[in-house]
Amino acid sequence: MWGELIQEVRVAQTGVQILFGFLLTVVFTPRYLELTDVDRGIYIVTVVLGACATGALIGPVSLHRLVAGRRVKPQAVQWASRMTFVGLVLLLATMTAALLLILRVATDGGFVPWLVSAVVLWYALCWFAVPMWTRRRYTSR
Template sequence: MAHTQQGRSGRRGRDETAEERADRMWQELIQEVRVAQTGVQILFGFLLTVVFTPKYEELSDTDQTIYIITVVLGACATGALIGPVSLHRLVAGRSVKPQAVRWASRLTLFGLVLLLATTCAALLLILRVATRDGFVPYLVAGVVAWYLLCWFVLPMWTRHRHTAP
């Protein structure tokens, strides 16, 4: 089923004003952000507790460094994925919704990149501690490739393939 339709004006696409389009895009973006926010908040909350466990002191210096990097990445991802909410609240009622949607979309995309990095760094740390095996970097690289395929390559391919010129 095509997502575009013939509008009242005879052009392809939705028959909506710029403000209606911004409202629709904002609602879609917020739904997407809710999913990502939940994931990053759960992961970040878990990461914050690790340093307070007895096992943390037993980690090698490398693993403690990976942990610190992972926590910082998680904090940055959380900030970027919560950023659209703050942006909306601070500009609401100021007639800048199209611009706010663009900036919120950029923050969300950047947050997803940071979430990918956080998740993969956490996976690296967990697998290093759990297995102490040499195959861990290769396994994590495979997961990174999978995330890139699911989160970026497939959407961009779909966008390129199915967007009318």
């Protein structure tokens, strides 16, 4: 299970690291100074969420390195799995906040909250609902 978990983490890590790296550059662009206070607040929350998601998704690698050879693999897998789940939830929050900020800056439409909500529902369906349904439906008793 450890190998499978690490492969899953690698995929999520790459996405969160690219997103986080992009977020870190925004503050250094001239357009940042034009943001409203609300948009700057959304940006700050987004960066903090991205930092937390990055930490949670890199955590399993550090855990593995620090406990390797100590005969605690079942416990390490359990904790790494928890960190990965938390990381995915934080990644969902980061992507939601980033999408909200981008759409607020790109448009002035009142449809932005609806569009962001639809995307969040899509993420929740793909990342949580379908996997949980599959788990419940096909797990043998």
